[in-house]
Amino acid sequence: MITFENAFEHVLQHTLDLGDETVALLNSTGRVLSEDIKADRDFPPFNRSTKDGIVIAFSAIEKGITRFKVEGVLSAGMPQQKLSTHNNCLEIMTGAVLPEQADTIVMYEETEIKNGWASIIKTPKKGQNIHRQGTDEKKGAILLKKGTEITAAVIGVLASVGKKDVLVKTLPKICVVSTGNELVEIHETPLPHQIRKSNSLSLASALEKVKITPTLLHIADDKSIIEKELEQALSKFDVLMLSGGVSKGKFDFIPDALNNLGIEKVFHRVAQRPGKPFWFGVQKRKQKVVFSFPGNPVSTFANYHVYFLPWLKKSLSVENKKQSVILDEPIQPHPSLTLFAQVTTQLHEGKFIAKTLKGNGSGDLVSLALADGFIRVPQGDKEIPSGTILDFIEAS
Amino acid sequence: MITFENAFEHVLQHTLDLGDETVALLNSTGRVLSEDIKADRDFPPFNRSTKDGIVIAFSAIEKGITRFKVEGVLSAGMPQQKLSTHNNCLEIMTGAVLPEQADTIVMYEETEIKNGWASIIKTPKKGQNIHRQGTDEKKGAILLKKGTEITAAVIGVLASVGKKDVLVKTLPKICVVSTGNELVEIHETPLPHQIRKSNSLSLASALEKVKITPTLLHIADDKSIIEKELEQALSKFDVLMLSGGVSKGKFDFIPDALNNLGIEKVFHRVAQRPGKPFWFGVQKRKQKVVFSFPGNPVSTFANYHVYFLPWLKKSLSVENKKQSVILDEPIQPHPSLTLFAQVTTQLHEGKFIAKTLKGNGSGDLVSLALADGFIRVPQGDKEIPSGTILDFIEAS
The missing domain is CATH 3.90.105.10 (Molybdopterin biosynthesis moea protein, domain 2)
Known part of the structure; x- marks a missing residue:
């Protein structure tokens, strides 16, 4: 079992560059x-008017002229015109091209227009109200x-x-694989010992946010079927994202099957909660990466955000911005595991504050739906006091 | 001209309920x-094992039994089984149903299994490792x-x-209308006095984030065409989102055309920068709303976030969560206008901090691409000191 820090580093060492x-x-x-x-x-591509008003040559103002004959109207989209004489003006609309021989725009509010003549009621500054080319x-x-x-x-x-x-x-092509004979489809009515699939749908929804439409695949708990289906999936996709099948149980065939298919295990089991049985493997030569998340919903969801999203960002050469949050109440760390605790957050008076949610363990989907994300609680013995700043991982 | 506060209140008074x-x-x-x-x-729908290990009846432990014959293996997806005698155990996988006559699960790490017999090496607690039904x-x-x-x-x-x-x-059906003869299509090479359309594409991209795919429509600056096209658009869409055509220029026919089509002006011109010429109107009987944003990119983008997104949230009965941010450096307010200043933000040590961007006025698309959002700077005379907490409006 390796530490979270170690696991995280390993995952980021195995990014894919899929080109453009x-x-x-x-x-x-x-x-x-x-x-x-x-x-x-x-x-802008030309000297552009930033106001509706009139356009003049400032030299006229210097000569004491404040009343101008209106020669016409310039609107955005007209080719450049020319002011015929410094004694005249043109009306000009926002976005229009500054005409030749003119250099100053006076907005309507500072003019009076009557019978084809415009009077200036506030002395302009030379060159005003022009957004200059370039x-x-x-x-x-x-x-x-x-x-x-x-x-x-x-x-x-x-x-x-x-x-x-x-x-x-280019984004990785992803296959989300669910395993487990206890799973039935959403439209089915499960028998008492069965449950409906939810992890693969939750992952598909989260992937939508990063513009990836995964293919969903369900494989029954049968060693030979698993190996055959995984082989096909590996030939078509860059990334397999599995949920279920990596705990120590006798019916968890996935790690063996992946090994037989040439996927090299990078690590299995991380000193973290939730998500201890997380398995990560790669096939370097063929540029394949396999995230095999534990089967329970909170583990899969947490691991996706903690490991996969930073992996994706790094694969796309985008900076992973760290987020931190202020703890609203004390929290007890685990002596040997990194905890990812579900929290709600709020931005209050410029401070980003996290309140822990009292979830009922790693099976509780409903509390997960209320969470804004996870805080990372490093392993330790002493209670972490309220007000401490911890890393925050935002939920999709 | 009305204040920002007033305009915002008016917009939120005219939400639409479009049903389900x-x-x-x-x-x-x-x-x-x-x-x-x-x-x-x-x-969970049944008493569910939370560990891989063996399942026993605790009464056996009370009788001093620590070594059990293994009867079989229970995996997730198997119907409920029964432990035949208190002297035996079953292996059980995570997610499996607790068998009848058993009540305690001991994980593999605390057992030793050899030749079909399991010995317990750490005394369990009664009922441990079970996620109880309900x-x-x-x-x-x-x-x-x-x-x-x-x-x-x-x-x-x-x-x-x-x-x-x-x-x-149900989401509103939206038509994004661009106007202005200066605009050409993206694939065209503009003449010196022309520019390519960008506002309508930027709005379409922002709307994608709220799951709305708008229809894009361009109308030439011709009064009769504008009225005809707007009439058609009003018959098909719930919301028109216009950009351009609401400044005071002679070629801005939009407000007249909307008025002729029975759209009641709620307000025109808001004491704000950018976006002063923002026009907002409604047709109550037919449940139509028109957001007519000024033509320049920063104005349209700011108004969309300041007014449209809260309007949409309220229309969908979702709470508008206010966000606040800590100002990183002093800022000079405007004596009579509410400012929406472009900022970059960072979450540092649990504090959410804004740095203002030095944009080159309302035409500068490039600085907008660097911004994380806007801070709202209320009108005033005195410089607002660094450290002040202001409202933050996040960019899409």
Whole structure:
């Protein structure tokens, strides 16, 4: 049995780099950029009006002119025009191109327009209300770096530089495998000794958040079937995510089957609760990774967040940001196990506070549904006092 | 022009209740439950082994017996068995049903098994290692309340009680309308006075996070076309989300067109930056709501998060949780406008800290891509010192 720290390090040493792929812009939200994005022209691409009002040549103001004949109206989307004489003005709308021979915009609120003439009622500053060409970014500048996570605001930048297709990091193809003869389908009515599948659905839902649609596979507790099905799955997927089949029981054939298929065990059993029987293995040559989580819901859910999500981030070359939280009440650590305790959190007065949930052990799905995540409680003998800062792992 | 507080209150007074709909379990992540979910049987449904080991009758221990003949092996998924005599034991796997006539489980680590006989090397406690029927939840108990947001853990609970279809709150049908002759499609090369569409794509990406797939519509700046297209959109959608067309410019026909179509203006122009020209209107009888955001990217993005998302949550009867953040450096408020300043945030030592981003005004898409959200800076004259706690609005 190895420590959590050790197990975590091992998992992060076995990331996969699956290369890049091109996806349509609106399918790229939540993915990771695999190319630098450059400005294809200056931003803004022209001297752009930031107000609705009139546009003038400031030299007229210097000559004492405050009343201008209105030559016309410029709106966003019109090609650049020209102010014919310094004695005139043009009306101009937000987003329109600054006309030639003009350099200053006065907003409507500071003018009076009547019978085709505009009077200025507040002396402008030269060059005001213009968003200058290239002041946000120069053509060729890197706007977004490779490795950026694609958010809604990033989509806006990508659209503005014409990326209708985007190069992103390829996500691993994942098969979520449930095992156990006690499991029946959701639509079935279980006999007294049976229960419905829930782990694989919970994992599928969590994976949706990281833009992965897994394939779900159920395998009966039969050694030869397990080996055959796992072999097929390994040929098609980059990652197997199993739940069940890794405790010490006589009917847990998974580790043997994986071993026979050339998956090298990296570790089995971690000094942690929940999730002690967690098994992790790899096949380096073929770039396969197997997360075999214990069968009970809380263990699987905790291990997914504690190990798989950081593994995925590192595989996609995205930084794993550590989160910390303030403990709201004392907690008793375990003398030899790292605990992942379910908590609810709140952001109060700028402080991020965790309250532990009183779950009924690793079988209790319902308390898990109330939790915002887990705190990591390092092993120890002494009670950890309220106010202590601990690592926080957010639930999907 | 009304205050932010006033505008926000108005928006929340005009929520829509669009009823319920049934969706398949794996399509329900991120939706809101519209029914209470009850336990269809006890949880766990039987006295369940929590360890791999042997199961005995404690009365044997009381009689001084410590060595038991092994009768067989019980695994998860087997119907309940019976221990034939108190002098014997059964091997039992995690998840298996406690057999009749037995009441105590001793894990393998505390036994020695040889030649079909198991010896106990550590005296057990009566009833240990059993997760008792109904101790998590009794049959009929409400496990999840109507109004719960469906997370991955909630999916697990729904699966376990057999909800292959789930009743959820219906989401509004949304049309995102872009206007402005200066806009060209992403795949086009804009002329010097043109720019590519970005707001509508950014909004579509943000809406994906709340499980809404909007329809995108572009309308040219032509009064009669605008009115016709908006009329059609109003007949098909619950919410129109416009960007552009609400400043005071001569070419901004939207408010007039909406008025002609029976949309009652609730307000136009809010004392805020960015997003001053925000226009909000409703048609109560037909349950239509129109968010008309200003055309520049930062205004649209800020208004979406400040107004639309809380409106959506309230429409779905979900609590709007306020978030607050600690200011990392002093900030100068505006004497008469509420500011929404772009910030990056970090969770450090349990404290949630915001650093303001130096964006180049409301046209700067690139700085927006770096922001984690906005802080709300109330109007005022005095500099707000570092360490002050302000409301935080998270970006999608």
